[in-house]
Amino acid sequence: MRRNAMIVCLLMATTGAFAQAPEKDSLQTVGLQEVEVIATRATAHTPVAYTNLSKEQLKKANTGVDMPYLLTFTPSVLTTSDAGAGIGYTSIRVRGTDATRINVTTNGIPMNDAESHSIFWVNTPDFASSLQDVQIQRGAGTSTNGAGAFGASINMQTQGISPTPYAEFSGSYGSFNTHKETVKAGTGIINGHWGFDARLSNVSSDGYIDRASVGLNAYFLQGGYYTDNTSIRLITFANKERTYHAWNYASKEEMEQYGRRYNSCGLMYEDEKGGQHFYEDQTDNYIQKHYQLLLNHRFNSQWNMNIGLHYTKGDGYYQEYKTRRTLVEYGLSPFVYDDKEVTKSDLVRKKAMDNKFGGGIFSFTYKGDRLQATLGGALNRYDGDHFGRVLWVKSYVGDLNPDTDYYFNNATKNDGNIYLKANYELAKGVNAYMDLQYRHICYKIDGTNDKYNWLASEMQRLDIHENFGFFNPKAGLSWQINPHHRLFVSFSEAQKEPTRNNYTDGRFDEHPKPERLLDYELGYTFAGKTFQAGANLYYMDYKDQLVLTGELNEIGEAVASNVPDSYRMGVELMANLRLPCGFTWNINATLSKNRVKNFTETLFENEEAGTEAWVINHGNTPLSFSPDFILNNRFGYTYKGFEASLQSQYVSKQYMSNAKQEECTLDAYFVSNLALAYTFKLPKVKSMTVGCTLYNLFNEKYENNGYAGSGYYYDGDRKVRYNYAGYAAQAGTHLLAHVSINF
Template identity: 75%
Template sequence: MKRHAMTGCLLLAALGVYAQTQGKDSLRVVNLQEVEIISTRATGNTPVAFTNVTKEELKKQNFGQDLPYLLSMTPSAITTSDAGAGIGYTTLRVRGTDATRINVTANGIPINDAESHAVFWVNLPDFASSVKDMQIQRGAGTSTNGAGAFGASINMQTGDFSLKPYAEFNGSYGSFNTHKETVKVGTGLIDGHWSFDARLSNIATDGYIDRAEVGLNSYYLQGGYYNDNTSIKLITFAGKERTYHAWNYASKEEMEEFGRRYNSCGLMFTDDNGVQHFYEDQTDNYTQKNYQLLLNHNFTSQWNLNVGLHYTKGDGYYQEYKDGRKLIEYGMQPYEVNGETVKKSDLVRKKAMDNWFGGGIFSVTYKNDRLNASVGGALNRYDGDHFGRVLWVKNYLGYLNPDNDYYRNNATKNDGNLYLKANYELGGGVSAYADMQYRHITYKINGDNDKWNSATNTLQKLGINEKFDFFNPKAGLSWQINRNNRLYGSFSVAHKEPTRNNYTDGLLNEPPKAERLFDYELGYTYANSWLNLGANLYYMDYKDQLVLTGELNEIGEAIAANVPDSYRMGIELMAGLKLPCGFQWDINATLSKNRIKNFVETLYGYDDEWNDLPGVKINHGTTHIAFSPDFILNNRFGYAYKGFEASLQSQYVGKQYMSNMDIEDHRLDAYFVSNLNLAYTFKLPRLKSVTVGCTVYNLFNEKYENNGWASRYYKNSPQIQSNSAGYAAQAGTNVLGHVSIRF
């Protein structure tokens, strides 16, 4: 109720701002310099595969789902959702590569978590409402800041200033009690130089999966000074999330017994009547605040300078119920009850993080008739504490201090890079591109891990002190054959350091290795006023690629392991048709082959008492890389007439294996999902526009799973193997109504 009241107050305040300033005509100023960090972006002459997504395209889909789902129709992209409806913990994969290998920046500033390398979109609720445009580069792409791009990079530019004051309300409500409220206001240009904008958003849902509730709040504030040659912008945005765990997924047997929406996270016990009881506070809680100061200055028409300073503060925790845990692993001593020694008990634990990330970026660009060159780089620092506490123990007779850490470690990371890139027109429509980047990383973790070392009867000790020096050259040619036809090719080298989880989830005697990628791209595009065609061939040759194993760690994060030799190769086909009658057709498809050469599995075993048995090596030959379908097809039909718009989006994703052994019991079946969106825009007195609409997700009620986990082990003998798998069931047909009012 308080959130809705706050939304209403902001809307009234926005109307007041609009009423006070609507009489000022700021259209007289049209040449002000906007802040744009574009040195890491590709242009029409850059020989890489990329897709630009505009603000208008995002707005037509942005009714509550997380940002990955707004990009799901771009080539080679697939999405996943723990809660089953696209809100909460969602991920994006491109060319089969997971989130830890997709570089993400906002205004050129790294967004990837410095340790996990992933972007947790749940910490950036409704960020799409503040984005001006996005560019998705596939493959190694151009040099960028932050974690290495091993499958794709996503470059986001936040909104620029508005010449006139405005106020806007966007709201939606639908299935699973899903709702979103967003208020945006802007002053327009004040005194010809100043502009201020604000956004406040609330998103919540019960989720499709049982108890997968999500509550998200966020804000975005920016103020800027602009003149003909210089612009300065201060931005702050933050997100606060509370999400019930839904990462266990469900086995086929559990789905058959309890239904597709079954969620075992937080299960405490089953009573005598067969009713399961769950821990109500099995939640993830996190707050992330971001600050950016951006400067852009044009010295001349040829020379440009961009500088950005940033700081991010993160603070949060997981809270979860765990059954049958050894007390000694949590820093507690066994106790006696009725003459029996109790060594295990049920408990509630809290695993927390407290971290900050800050630094700066810069780029200097020179441009004349034939040469476009830039030099840039970044220097960033991360410092994070990881610690755990026990909040409650069932029937515990000893002293329990919920403020006492049972483990704690600290991680620091320094990440610096310099790059020089240039595009030179040789003549005859041919341009040569060269891009060189040097990157240096130091990474340290010290303290106790949260895992037990049975050999020493203590928590594992972390003493990681790593240094990496990477040189990442790229080169290519682009040939603008004529006005409509373009041909390009490139070769890129990329390196990437392991993530935190690669160290803490791996074997103590087998530290992870850095990855290397040789990326070959060859593409062709055709474009005229009504037709666009494109084809891109790629071959990505990896050494020591960290591929997903299919297993999850104790907090639902995917585990990865190095494989010596692997590759991803394929062709991306794209076509777009736009007719004067208002009809639009966009289609893209990816046919690929993602393989590990000579994959060797280590099969682990247990005896009848669940004691560890030695691992057994099994050579499987060439196998599919986990979570990498060989075929993806995206199709969109759109029609617009006056204020009416309709679109039908469809995606087909071929079968995937959730492990790397080509085991059928570890397979995700192919699926075909369609979404129908209808909207009508009209005007009312004193309103710029009103849009009402409805989106029907999964129109044909496809029963499918788009994510999961898989593992296997042997019992007593390697010949007695057991396969296990869990599946992330997705919602059937569901509806979301939406309205947008612009003042």
Template identity: 60%
Template sequence: MKRHAMMVCLLMAALSVCAQTHQKDSLRVINLNEVEVISTRATGTTPVAFTNVSKEQLKKQNFGQDIPYLLTFTPSVLTTSDAGAGIGYTSIRVRGTDATRINVTTNGIPMNDAESHSIYWVNTPDFASSLQDMQIQRGAGTSTNGAGAFGASINMQTQGISSQPYAEFSGSYGSFNTHKETVKVGTGIINNHWGFDARLSNVQSDGYRDRASADLKSYFVQGGYYNDNTTIKFITFGGKEETYHAWDGLDKETLMEYRKYNPNGEIEDDKGDVIGFYDNQIDYYRQTHYQLLLNQILSSAWNLNVALHYTDGDGYYEEYKNARTLKEYGLQPFEANGETIKKANLVRRKLVNSGFGGGIFSVNYNNDCINASIGGGLNYYKNTHNGKVMWVKNYLGNLDPDHEYYRNIGRKTDGNIYAKANWAVGSGVNLYADLQYRYTRYKINGNNDKWDWTANPGHLQPLAIDEDFNFFNPKAGAFWNINKYNKVYASFSVANKEPTRNNYTDNLFAARPKAERLFDYELGYTFQKDWFSAGANFYFMDYKNQLVLNGQLNEIGEPVAENVKSSYRMGVELMAGAQIASWLRWDVNTTISRNRIKDYTEYLSDYNESWKELYNENGSIAQTTRYIGSTPISFSPDFMANSLISFDYKGMNASLQTQYVSKQYLNNAHQEDCTLDAYCVSNLNVGYTFKLRGIKSVNVGITVYNLFNETYESNGYASGSAIYEGKSQTKTADSKLLYTSNYAAYYPNAGINALAHITLSF
């Protein structure tokens, strides 16, 4: 099987000058005057790199895995999964940039968490079942609402209301006791003006790794009113998730012994030996979205889009912690058997309760020569963070059942306004301009959940952050339709982005994080005929103070980032597609890139030979610097390639999708012992569609993931330390550096596994 996988990868590499099919770029207008937020979308003459993913493409893959895994075929996209099977906590990277730099919107409304800047797909499970389409813009893209796009933006459009009544049931079952059930119904148009849709979904999986279970439930409801010039829709959707932690990776030795091992929830005895696992080591979160959308046609050339939104979220994660210092949790040491107990096993719960609301708008003008928009948005976010100690082993003091040991509140105001125009000047040439002003103010007040060991006496780290940012993000470009077969475009964009919450709270002892700036240069070419299409996109992304992942994790398993003064990402994305026969199609794409920090210095924590952390005389953590120079950016492969072979004949359909990803470094120190190995993974889907009496259509099939049983890891982390000679608790001038030590851990992915699926449409 390994040989077959290698042959597929080699064949893809040989076709690396090809690319994905050029799809139609305009939004598909269905039977009604739908609410379509087009001002943040790219069209066929917008000079940016983008890919449209249709409802039909999503449906062919949507059998249980999260949305990132439904996008793996699109250029420059990488996905990761903590649980190893693509369900639960998953993430996406584009051109090497992580999720905190990927702007995500639904109907133009921001989806990224305002503090973390991430979107946690686990909070809206099976959302793909309610989407009309998606557009991924790579690079800075067009002006959008919400967090800055520093590697990509993902624009999702929810489904339109069908003109006819319908009902649909889909279900799947397979490996790791994974199953998904989805029910969808719609009224069609009532009295020529009204329509309603609803969806309920349930997704559950035991996960590939031990105890890495996921229990996900979600809903989607919309109602709309239509007349000749006005469309009003109310949409609400949400999800509830309960997942067992799989946040910690495995070292290479453990991977060799038992790949499915999950260290989260370990219960240790007094000697440090694992004697069991905590049953309630879970992450629980509920999130509900409300959207009120208005589309008003003002004339044949003018229309107005307005949307109000609110997102309510609350939840917690609970975990068993071994040998924790009691004073970190506001608890006093206690006496037991004549001994003072300063450390004990305990259970803690960290809670959040957030609200995010605001509005967006756009005024759009379109005639034969000019397509222009003025738009923007204003949003406000508040999130309360607090922590409680639920239980302490053998504790003899007075423990409040809800003992709270920290609390802080984050608040953020985010506003932007933009103006953009695409002007057809003649001879197939379009000029594009896009100007955006964005303002943010971010405040955190209270105590952090981390203990300040450098203070005397020690205490929880105080949070008193109040920063505002003013960003100007101009973009300009040109598109030339040379003839009906050949097109070329070029663009230059400036993007700015503020730090995330974690950039502040994970680095309180370091320099305060700085805002990032990106200068994005894009040059593209496409060729298209009836049966064949090809294209190339060249990009150079020049960063100032880019916040790059340094390979380390914070206490809850989230990646830690640091500013680097000067860095870049450059490469070429190549795409092609061929309709070989009426029943057979082949699409391929590849990304060849170079991702570098120009002048990097690594900071290593100092340790003595007994592995106790050293402190300087002033109480600050002692560190050693190591100059690296030019170095690859972590988690940024130099080569990626995708192949998709599709077969469709008389109700039978099949597809073979293959992705190859080259080696990735886990940190920025260019260390060969801290890398993710290259991997090549293929997925096979086979289905058959037919009709039965009383049923519009029946589709049955099976998807085999990791067809050739590749052993691989798609994510991990690494850290380094400087080891000194001697037992002194302070680093001295004559201390001798013995060596540096590196630790790497990995998240294993599942081997061959399968899901059988069925869809009934009425």
């Protein structure tokens, strides 16, 4: 495993402008990078379930789609796409857990939003082009920095400075006017100590869904200074995104009437002929800039130190057209128009945020003959403003100041943790693992929310001051029976604070409780020369997990409440075959059972808060968006410079609510992608690769995400339940061609 390094200047450099360093110094640098330790990574002796993806694996798949789709075929992973083609607003689930429960770090530095706990991959376009590798840990995993890992953690490591100069261009073009252009260059090691890298990327697509356009621009710059035992790197990467909304999804009825690509976002009105007219600026706009200063020092063959400082600045907004909105909810007074009092009107609103996140991480690692230990931790602070403005009101009579906020609140969060990990060889091949972490969080929100409190006739007041202290122990045994067979067993406890939405959308008189996970894992792997296989059994026991219950708060927002008991249990199976003739076969499957124990649902008449509640006890029900079966299969073949692969994924039925309503499900789907590529050499060119990927080869009509809700009405004296749902339709067969040239 590798990593770290630090100080620098900035970058931008063409390869030929700098001379290549002597081979001896370059090799010293490479040697230093190879011993750098990522403290949050699992190794062969760590008793957790994990998958590593190398730079080469990422590069082959990185022809245009977002990072989640590069991880699709790893065990227990599901991906979703609002625009329907894997670009823009995409997300990932692991073992059924969503993005708010998946910890993501880059070089050990947290990437999850401090409040929502999610990572918005639309803000990291083409990031895979600057990565050395990725490790996905399933379950509670090892102690990490940032948001709690409640189903998985994704640890990304950026590439180190290349010892030799290089330049690279890659481009893609395909269906839905999708295209990606990437330019990379590096100086190699200069005078035995310095090196610089740069990347510029542009990704754009019209999207499969109507108007679901995406425009993404990004850069990655790094400079490094190296000695025999010390490396310093300064890294900065940033993005600018503009995405048309596609998050409303569509009902089955809308798809039948308007087609599978229908998008209701931005709908203003329908004319006499039935034509629909949409607001052109129904867009999400965000700029995010990251800065990392990374120091690695090797004291001797046993001791290693890593220190990282980081700062992230985010600034953005989204605009949307809203029909027949109650004016008082936006701080506006009713007005008289055409001799009638108008209390509801169409309007355009803008919701914005301005946030800052910074801090530091550290780790000290000892590696002896039998003992490996790491002491590490982090201290981070978040400060974010949330505010909204009304830009336009239809036929409004009166003063309208688009620079006046109709709501404003500020949130701060201090998050610190310290951990001690140790792996001790008890006997030959038998290792005991211990991992102890303490994490403290102080979270505050003050101001007004974006929701109107009808009970108090004012915007909802936010006065949230919460402190949490979590002790998260982990322990396990790993037994390398012989060079081919390995067995491990582990127990982990993880705790996690509620997200921002759990507070702002909850009941006014209730605060959500933190969640707790007890994770039990048992794994086996076989590693032969041509065949490898593995199995992992897991039982994830949740206490007070926050799930949508069907209940509404005082202003009609869906409430996520703590349920006392829920669990995820299953088995993950993996096998890989590699033959000398160039044929490879990779297959993995997850069979699982995901349940809420004694789930109680609360419905309201016509979904109006304050009406009579209808409480229904469903007993044990499936957890939403948690399929019982996932199968990934890949056939590959390479011959000289030619490579072909056929990848397939089967996902069983998923419920979109926890109430087990058959009409609110995502149907099972089976999707295959065919990838072809050929690499060859040209004069003055190291290599050139041309290829194409045919996505959804068999034109499966499927949806991989959605939402569902329920209410009731009276038929005489009888209560009648009704359900509704929206579905994220995905693209049929589509093509993306690509070319890359390496100098």
